[in-house]
Amino acid sequence: MLTRRTLGLATAALALAAGLSSGAALxxxxxxxxxxxxxxxxxxxxxxxxxxxxxxxxxxxxxxxxxxxxxxxxxxxxxxxxxxxxxxxxxxxxxxxxxxxxxxxxxxxxxxxxxxxxxxxxxxxxxxxxxxxxxxxxxxxxxxxxxxxSTNIMFYNKDAFQKAGLDPNKAPATWPELIGAAKALKAAGIACPFTTSWPTWAQFEQLGAIHDTPFASQANGFGGLNAELKINAPLYVKHVQTLVDMQKEGTFRYGGRDNKPDGLFPSGECAIIHASSGLRSRIAKEATFAWGAAPLPYWPDQIKGEPKNGIxxxxxxxxxxxxxxxxxxxxxxxxxxxxxxxxxxxxxxxxxxxxxxxxxxxxxxxxxxxxxxKNPGADVPAKQLTRTPTTENTMGLRLGNLPEIRNIIQEELEKAFQGQPVQQSLDTAVQRGNVVLRNFERANKN
Amino acid sequence: MQRRVIFDNKLLPYLLLAPQVAVTLVFFIWPAAQAIWQSVHIQDAFGLRSEFVWFENFEVILRDPNYIETLKTTAIFSVSVTVLSLGVALLLAVLADSKIKGARAYKTLLIWPYALAPAVAAVLWMFIFNPEIGSLGQLLNRLGLDWDYRLNGTQAMIMVILAASWKQVAYNFIFFLAGLQAIPRSVMEAASIDGAGPVRRFWTITFPLLSPTTFFLLVVDMVYAFFETFGTIHALTHGGPGKSTETLIFRVYQDGVVNNDLGASSAQSVILMVIVIALTAVQFRFVERKVHYA
CATH class of the missing domain: 3.40.190.10 (Periplasmic binding protein-like II)
Structure with missing residues (x-):
């Protein structure tokens, strides 16, 4: 005789089976x-x-x-x-x-x-x-x-700018302005005026694009596998020399490779950072000070016309x-x-x-x-990306094993910060990077 | 006394050996053979094109001045880690073995670090040594030492050596302690009665009687420093600044996994394998002669 309990169980089992089979069919x-x-x-x-x-x-x-x-x-x-x-x-x-x-x-x-x-x-x-x-x-x-x-932009600490007697609503637009601001920040007692996340991406790849200067030959590699690095050109040497000098006088701090330095800005340690636009949400969450976003600065004496779009x-x-x-x-x-x-x-x-x-x-x-x-400055990255039509130097990079090349550049950059002459560091980076490119060319030729 | 074959069945011994042989085949012989095959080829990342190049990968590696630097770095790193972790562990074991209050608590505390994964241990060290957020790092900077392991190669090296050794000290400690407890009290007491002080007792009795343990640990620590410190270096310095903390194993990873250059990476693994086999052979041939097995 069927009790109510077994009946219930049977119904449940039936329903389950039906559900399973229809699920499987779906x-x-x-x-x-x-x-x-x-x-x-x-x-x-x-x-x-x-x-x-x-x-x-x-x-x-x-x-x-x-x-x-x-x-x-x-x-x-x-x-x-x-x-x-x-x-x-x-x-x-x-x-x-x-x-x-x-x-x-x-x-x-x-x-x-x-x-x-x-x-x-x-x-x-x-x-x-x-x-x-x-x-x-x-x-x-x-x-x-x-x-x-994403792209690379500049974030700055408005409170620190105020403290240093700088206009908090005017971010440095050029490198000379940034250097001046960093000096003022240091004089106001800020231990780390300026740092950069993604040293290669921000200080080499973006720098080249903004100044319409090749990072590598063959239109940054778009033209073929036989591209060679160009990062020992005067623009890059001048730029790295500036960073090394700033590091010596205490207006710049090297914070490590890739995105390791990210945390230095939201914690209030560094007053200016060049970082991925994606850092924005973390800053918004963690920073306890007023901050602003601005495009990356440029060198007025190294540029023809307006700064180009970033990559x-x-x-x-x-x-x-x-x-x-x-x-x-x-x-x-x-x-x-x-x-x-x-x-x-x-x-x-x-x-x-x-x-x-x-x-x-x-x-x-x-x-x-x-x-x-609602979010002032959130359009800076898009504006920086779209501000000019792309040229062959601002389309991006098409280089084989680029992660390896980035590491090589970071290694040589660290050596420059330890006292190796800048020209020598960049020459070595080019030479080592070209070996990587040649190996890639060889392994991928048909 | 008569030695008798325990197994009547001729097949059974092989059957009992089989699991171990299978494990060795699958996890050592097979990958090692693959590494050797890869090391004489140049291949793209996806394995679509492959070119047999004889020993070109080896030639390129051995001509690379950076590789020679990495060899030197590895030598400094491995010797330092081995000496430091053996020395400190021996000292601590001797101290913990003496009759002091709370010896058990000390022993337990000293064994703890071994339970930590290398990467976790490395993160702990980072929180100590980081120049901005690390307690000791901040202190060193306040003392005017200019501490920044991201830019100073020597400081970075000291840090990874400390972090790697610290973890191995616990392991060595267990073995030394066991070794010490196996030394007969009567021998020590006889020496005491003969008027030998603690230092003399240590060098003439304890140290020779510990030598099998020390030798075993020497081999194990060397292999540890070569292969198992990858996690520590990866978490702390990524081989930097420059290449100042890049060891052989870290470069194998870098070239193989990050740079997708399997040929170069395999050639390096083969070289690394040869180095460690040679080192172990040398240790067994020359150091073991001096070892006193009781």
């Missing part, structure tokens, strides 16, 4: 896309929210995001997976890995080709040229989908190939990309995270929502 219908990214928290969580938004917006494609460690680790994981024959559909790759991905040939499906094959469209002209240029082939075809881009950092999304990949899967990837390219997604991502808007429409949308009135 999963079978959906095309699954593996998406590997390299953003730690809180940014990683925000990225996964974007993916969730896409998954909820339709019922045919299921994108599975997974965090694979830092950018270099994600790159390594993707390469290892490709070698094993099961690369993810999409991988997020930092900007300095661009040349490596482009040289990967059959391992990567260029975005323009993906769009053509699947009949979707993502208009390259919708993107800010400094962004799309970085991820395009020389003839302007999009190779990867730009997503989280980007951050990452883009690349489509990878695998032996068993079906057209339906590529179609699913292209649908995800079309979604990401929407201005409202771009604008929201920009406002939530501090990355720059990558499309013109996204920028307009953020303006229309009054974001920049």
């Amino acid at each position: 999963a079978q219908q959906k095309t699954v896309v593996e998406f590997w990214h390299g953003l730690p928290q809180p940014l990683g969580g925000q990225l996964e929210e974007v993916v969730k938004g896409f998954n909820a917006s339709q019922d045919k494609v299921q994108v599975n995001p997974s965090f694979k460690g830092s950018y270099p680790e994600t790159m390594q994981a993707a390469i290892a997976a490709f070698r094993a024959g099961n690369a993810p559909h999409i991988v997020q790759m930092f900007e300095v890995g661009t040349a490596t991905m482009l040289a990967a040939g059959p391992a990567v499906k260029p975005v323009h080709q993906l769009m053509q094959e699947t009949g979707a469209t993502v208009d390259p002209k919708a993107y800010i040229p400094a962004v799309s240029g970085y991820y395009s082939s020389k003839d302007g075809k999009m190779m990867a989908l730009p997503f989280n881009s 980007i950092g951050g990452a883009a999304f690349w489509v990878m190939t695998a032996p068993k990949r079906t057209p339906a899967e590529y179609k699913a990837v292209s649908e995800f990309f079309t979604y990401l390219a929407k201005p409202e997604i771009d604008a929201k991502w920009h406002m939530d995270t501090g990355y720059v808007p990558v499309t013109f429409k996204g920028f307009e949308l953020a303006k229309a929502e009054g974001f920049y009135e």
Whole structure:
């Protein structure tokens, strides 16, 4: 005889079975896309929210995001997976890995080709040229989908400026002005007037772009694998010499490699920092003083006309190939990309995270929502990126093994700060960097 | 006495050996063979194009003045870490072994650091030595010492040596303490009665009787300094400033994982393997002769 309890149990079991089978059926219908990214928290969580938004917006494609460690680790994981024959559909790759991905040939499906094959469209002209240029082939075809881009700007401590008798509403626009301000700050008893995060990105790559001076030959590597470094040119020597001199007189502090110096600004230790625009949210959260944002300064005597646009950092999304990949899967990837390219997604991502808007429409949308009135200075990065049309020196860098070259430059820079002559340090950096470029050329020639 | 074969079955011994052999094959022989194969090839990151180049990778590495510098750095680093961690551990073990109040508490405290992961230990040291937020770093700067390990190579080296040794001291301490406790009291007491002071007792009795332990630890510490200090250096200095704290193992990682140059990285691993095998062989051949096994 059926008791009420067993009846209840049976019903529950039936319901569960039905639920499971319909769930399985649903999963079978959906095309699954593996998406590997390299953003730690809180940014990683925000990225996964974007993916969730896409998954909820339709019922045919299921994108599975997974965090694979830092950018270099994600790159390594993707390469290892490709070698094993099961690369993810999409991988997020930092900007300095661009040349490596482009040289990967059959391992990567260029975005323009993906769009053509699947009949979707993502208009390259919708993107800010400094962004799309970085991820395009020389003839302007999009190779990867730009997503989280940043640039390098200057943050300064308004309270410290006030204390030193400087105008807190006027950031130094040129290097002589910055040096003057740093001296005043030191005289006012500030132990660290000025520091820089990302020494290579800010003080070499951005410097070259802003002054329309090549970082490397062959249009910074866009022209071919046979590029050679140019960072021992007078502009770079003068600039590094200035930093070394400032370090000696105590108006500049070298705070370490990559983004290690980030914390020196929000803690109030250093009064001026050159850092990623992405540092903004951390400063907003941690700083207990009034602060401002401004474009990077320039050398008036080293520049023809106006300072040019800065270049980007951050990452883009690349489509990878695998032996068993079906057209339906590529179609699913292209649908995800079309979604990401929407201005409202771009604008929201920009406002939530501090990355720059990558499309013109996204920028307009953020303006229309009054974001920049509520957050003065938040438009500095986008303005710096768009202030001039790009030239071959401001499109970005297309150099093989750029992460290695960055480390070489940082090493030689540290030697210069320890007393090695600047010219010698930069000559050595060029010579060592060229060895890296030649090795890359050799390993990737067809 | 008759030595008898315990196993009647001829297959059983091999079967019992098999797991160990399998582990060695999978985790040592197979990767080592791959490293040797990679070291004679030049390959792009994705493994799409591969070129056989004989010993060119080795040639390039050995001609690279930076590699020779790294070799010197590694020698200084490894010898310092080994000597420092052995010396300090021996001193502490001798002190902890004497009859003092709270010896147990000291022993426990001294063993603790061994339970820490190298990267965690390195972060602790960073909080001590960082010039801006580190307690000792701030103090040194206030004393006018101009402490900044991000720019001063010597300071950086001292810091990584201290951090790497500190962790190994705990390990050495356990072994020395065990070694000390195994020394018969009667021998020590006889020496005392004969009028030998503590220093003489140490050098003529304790130290020789500890020599098997010391020798074992010498080999282990050397291997530790060569291979296992990667986490410490990675977390503290990333091999900088310049290349002043870049050891061989750190460069293998840098070239292989960060720079995607598998050929150069594998050639270096092969060189590193040869160095450590040679060092261990030398230690066994020459140092072991002086070791007194009781």
